Amino acid sequence: MKKLKVAVLGVTGAVGQEFLAILEQRKFPIETLKLLASGRSAGKKIGFMGKTYTVEEATPESFQGLDLVLSSAGGAISRALAPHIVKAGALMVDNTSAFRMDPEIPLVIPEINPEDIAKHKGIIANPNCSTIIMLVPLFPIHKVAKIKRITAATYQAASGAGAKAMEELQVQARDFLVGKKIIPKVLPHQIAFNVFSHNSKIGPDGFCEEETKMVKETKKIFHAPEIRVTATCVRVPVLRAHSEALFIETEKNISVDEVRALLAKAPGVKVVDDRDKNYFPMPLEATGQDDILVGRLRVDPSAANALAMFVSGDQIRKGAALNAVQIAEIAFKNK
Amino acid sequence: MKKLKVAVLGVTGAVGQEFLAILEQRKFPIETLKLLASGRSAGKKIGFMGKTYTVEEATPESFQGLDLVLSSAGGAISRALAPHIVKAGALMVDNTSAFRMDPEIPLVIPEINPEDIAKHKGIIANPNCSTIIMLVPLFPIHKVAKIKRITAATYQAASGAGAKAMEELQVQARDFLVGKKIIPKVLPHQIAFNVFSHNSKIGPDGFCEEETKMVKETKKIFHAPEIRVTATCVRVPVLRAHSEALFIETEKNISVDEVRALLAKAPGVKVVDDRDKNYFPMPLEATGQDDILVGRLRVDPSAANALAMFVSGDQIRKGAALNAVQIAEIAFKNK
Numbered sequence: 126m127k128k129l130k131v132a133v134l135g136v137t138g139a140v141g142q143e144f145l146a147i148l149e150q151r152k153f154p155i156e157t158l159k160l161l162a163s164g165r166s167a168g169k170k171i172g173f174m175g176k177t178y179t180v181e182e183a184t185p186e187s188f189q190g191l192d193l194v195l196s197s198a199g200g201a202i203s204r205a206l207a208p209h210i211v212k213a214g215a216l217m218v219d220n221t222s223a224f225r226m227d228p229e230i231p232l233v234i235p236e237i238n239p240e241d242i243a244k245h246k247g248i249i250a251n252p253n254c255s256t257i258i259m260l261v262p263l264f265p266i267h268k269v270a271k272i273k274r275i276t277a278a279t280y281q282a283a284s285g286a287g288a289k290a291m292e293e294l295q296v297q298a299r300d301f302l303v304g305k306k307i308i309p310k311v312l313p314h315q316i317a318f319n320v321f322s323h324n325s326k327i328g329p330d331g332f333c334e335e336e337t338k339m340v341k342e343t344k345k346i347f348h349a350p351e352i353r354v355t356a357t358c359v360r361v362p363v364l365r366a367h368s369e370a371l372f373i374e375t376e377k378n379i380s381v382d383e384v385r386a387l388l389a390k391a392p393g394v395k396v397v398d399d400r401d402k403n404y405f406p407m408p409l410e411a412t413g414q415d416d417i418l419v420g421r422l423r424v425d426p427s428a429a430n431a432l433a434m435f436v437s438g439d440q441i442r443k444g445a446a447l448n449a450v451q452i453a454e455i456a457f458k459n460k
Numbered sequence: 461m462k463k464l465k466v467a468v469l470g471v472t473g474a475v476g477q478e479f480l481a482i483l484e485q486r487k488f489p490i491e492t493l494k495l496l497a498s499g500r501s502a503g504k505k506i507g508f509m510g511k512t513y514t515v516e517e518a519t520p521e522s523f524q525g526l527d528l529v530l531s532s533a534g535g536a537i538s539r540a541l542a543p544h545i546v547k548a549g550a551l552m553v554d555n556t557s558a559f560r561m562d563p564e565i566p567l568v569i570p571e572i573n574p575e576d577i578a579k580h581k582g583i584i585a586n587p588n589c590s591t592i593i594m595l596v597p598l599f600p601i602h603k604v605a606k607i608k609r610i611t612a613a614t615y616q617a618a619s620g621a622g623a624k625a626m627e628e629l630q631v632q633a634r635d636f637l638v639g640k641k642i643i644p645k646v647l648p649h650q651i652a653f654n655v656f657s658h659n660s661k662i663g664p665d666g667f668c669e670e671e672t673k674m675v676k677e678t679k680k681i682f683h684a685p686e687i688r689v690t691a692t693c694v695r696v697p698v699l700r701a702h703s704e705a706l707f708i709e710t711e712k713n714i715s716v717d718e719v720r721a722l723l724a725k726a727p728g729v730k731v732v733d734d735r736d737k738n739y740f741p742m743p744l745e746a747t748g749q750d751d752i753l754v755g756r757l758r759v760d761p762s763a764a765n766a767l768a769m770f771v772s773g774d775q776i777r778k779g780a781a782l783n784a785v786q787i788a789e790i791a792f793k794n795k
Contacts, residue, residue, distance in 0.1 A: 274763065278613030278692075280615070280694065298633050313738055314742060318629075318697065318698055319742055319743060319744040320696055320698060321740065321742045322738065326738075330758060330759070331757065332758060353763065354762060355760045355761070355766075355768060357613075357705035357756060359705065359770070361696050361697070362653065362696070362698070363654060364653050368694075370613035370692035370694065372690060372692075381666070401662075403648055403659060403661075406657075407656045408654060408655060409650055409654040421666070421692060424665070425690045426688075426690070427609055427611065427689060428609065428690075433666075433690060435694070
């Protein structure tokens with residue numbers, strides 16, 4: 126893989142910062158690095174691999190001569206800048222929801238549908254974090270037993286709503302413990318010592334956007350328009366890493382031992398399933414890990430060929446930045 | 461209803477304390493009140509309705525002349541003392557799991573199966589908190605459309621593991637925020653800024669005791685041995701009140717509008733379901749309320765006749781002490 130001219134768009138956000146951490150950890154071959162953000166962050170200094178970089182304002186002219194743009198600056202900015210990135214000849218790996226459901230644009234989890242990467246026309250979409258965390262451990266089961274239905278209930282960290290929401294959780298917890306009145310600013314409700322239905326917009330069908338993403342993106346990534354998915358998304362007072370209670374129904378019968386064996390050798394997954402010690406996936410332990418933790422594996426006797434499990438994954442890492450960098454690694458592998 | 465000679469067994473625990481609060485709030489007709497606990501709490505003073513009572517050690521001789529014993533002192537103590545309570549001629553309303561699945565002993569949620577109260581032979585069992593919070597809002601739907609399957613994922617407060625776990629959450633949160641090392645003592649894992657699979661014992665089928673209670677108790681309370689129930693129980697860093705993401709499948713089709721109308725007039729339930737304001741049940745708001753909050757009501761298109769919803773309820777109140785006192789009120793109504 127040749128050294129690339131890379132830009133990180135939205136570098137000052139939680140995912141933008143994680144892009145830099147992952148590029149460094151994975152020794153991603155970088156020839157030049159450009160840090161892009163909105164005008165109000167321009168001029169900010171950020172260190173990377175021992176060098177100091179200055180954040181530049183992202184404009185339509187920012188992308189000339191680049192090979193790769195890792196973007197996570199919000200859907201509107203992605204939509205506005207994408208034509209310029211593509212015209213400049215760079216590959217845009219986009220972490221926003223802007224292009225995920227565009228039939229012309231691949232939506233990729235490298236452990237699941239890496240073959241879709243080659244179909245890109247300049248843009249590859251990175252799935253929603255809750256979708257990635259759900260599908261990485263489910264795909265090995267799907268390949269063998271074909272999943273017909275997924276029911277998911279999520280336990281989503283504050284940081285899914287950005288670095289400011291993560292800060293708000295800590296400030297609220299501190300205030301709550303000393304009896305101070307709490308006035309939510311970033312998230313719509315008190316998050317400290319509380320849980321609430323995910324803060325994305327509710328559609329006319331009663332599902333919030335986060336849930337609808339899980340439903341639609343699963344069909345696209347699995348190339349399975351017939352798969353039935355339902356979800357209830359909930360914010361919990363966790364700083365980082367999302368968890369999900371998953372219930373699945375498969376076409377073919379598969380035993381828990383088979384599932385455990387499949388997951389033990391599956392890429393991107395770590396089985397944490399010690400019944401005697403009551404030790405299962407926890408967001409605190411998933412934080413900072415590349416793997417999605419999976420456990421509580423058991424037969425669900427309430428339906429035919431049904432299984433239940435619990436997963437935790439770092440939604441900023443595998444749920445966002447890591448997945449995008451993995452896509453780029455495959456896209457440029459033989460170049 | 462005549463004035464009763466009442467004892468609260470396990471009065472120093474979280475539920476024991478709530479028994480007193482609810483007896484007082486509901487102006488329960490009390491002639492004499494006896495506060496019972498283990499030997500190490502004997503001698504402790506507790507105020508009730510302007511009088512000071514002294515906690516006595518519970519012994520087989522404690523129950524002579526009593527009409528009612530509200531008990532929540534642990535399954536082993538309930539088992540040991542129940543024969544003496546029954547022999548003394550008192551009614552034992554027991555909040556432990558000791559007798560719940562005994563076919564001779566009624567298991568009652570007053571909004572659902574009050575008719576079972578009259579069948580008692582000295583003991584009535586109070587269901588598990590997560591079961592009560594799940595079934596109070598589901599029963600009105602079950603009556604009309606017959607529920608075939610329930611899939612539940614819980615978000616359970618620390619206080620479900622007792623007053624000490626609630627204290628531990630606050631201590632851990634304080635320590636975490638100042639960077640102190642956290643060593644769990646009451647709960648098996650860090651609860652502050654974390655979630656983990658419910659801390660009850662995992663059975664050979666992979667389900668924990670809390671989940672199995674929800675499965676078995678539902679069949680008994682609904683008098684529906686055929687109903688299929690599955691659950692994943694999870695602790696969240698909330699002080700009080702449990703929440704649950706519920707997915708149900710019914711025999712007959714029922715619209716969301718019908719469900720909303722049914723729940724609006726159902727006893728023990730409050731609909732909190734404002735899609736525009738993204739305002740739904742939250743444990744912070746369920747705390748201290750008698751009603752179970754229910755919202756996120758929507759058709760689940762992933763199965764036939766399926767619905768999804770989210771509920772929050774105070775598990776010490778309706779999930780325990782209030783439900784037991786309501787049982788006693790019915791048991792002694794015409795006496």
